[in-house]
Amino acid sequence: MESFVCQLFNILDSAHLTNTNNYGYVFMFRTLLATLVLISTVCSAQPSAKAGNNKDLITRIDSFISGWHKAASEANFDDYFDKMAEQSIFIGTDASENWTKQQFQAYSKPHFDKGAAWDFKTLERNIYLNESKDLIWFDELLHTWMGICRGSGVIAISDSGFKIKHYVLSLTIPNEDIDRVKEATQDNNASLLEKLTAGAQ
Numbered sequence: 001m002e003s004f005v006c007q008l009f010n011i012l013d014s015a016h017l018t019n020t021n022n023y024g025y026v027f028m029f030r031t032l033l034a035t036l037v038l039i040s041t042v043c044s045a046q047p048s049a050k051a052g053n054n055k056d057l058i059t060r061i062d063s064f065i066s067g068w069h070k071a072a073s074e075a076n077f078d079d080y081f082d083k084m085a086e087q088s089i090f091i092g093t094d095a096s097e098n099w100t101k102q103q104f105q106a107y108s109k110p111h112f113d114k115g116a117a118w119d120f121k122t123l124e125r126n127i128y129l130n131e132s133k134d135l136i137w138f139d140e141l142l143h144t145w146m147g148i149c150r151g152s153g154v155i156a157i158s159d160s161g162f163k164i165k166h167y168v169l170s171l172t173i174p175n176e177d178i179d180r181v182k183e184a185t186q187d188n189n190a191s192l193l194e195k196l197t198a199g200a201q
Contacts, residue, residue, distance in 0.1 A: 085163035
């Protein structure tokens, strides 16, 4: 864009030299073009969430997710939910916990207000990008008060930054323990299944 504007400056200079009556118009257009160059320079200097190679971008995404979990461990309500998109979903470990951001805020607020939300420590994390680098999905293993949990999520990316759009938190159950877990949860599962089945009819 800047080289194109420079060419226009040269054309306007020629017009100014050949006809002094054009001075007012030439001055006006030169001022306008100079402003366009300034705006272009400022905009190109702004950092973009999509800037850099995949390694740099993944490092920043990893830091963003870790910062989200850290905000919960520090009971920082505003920081935690600012990292979630306005239209986002959080799915908890209970079958009934399928929340919009606003519902999740309502559930979480009393815990944050007590100064103790939850403290999830990352054990491993895998981050993936699409070709245009405007969509991210990830999975992670977390050390939590419930034991080892798996989290998976989707992050939207734009020039304004990262936002969590969807997150699922699940308990991990060793295959050897499945039968015991089924036995421990069978009453609650049967009750919930009855409600869900009745609602679907």
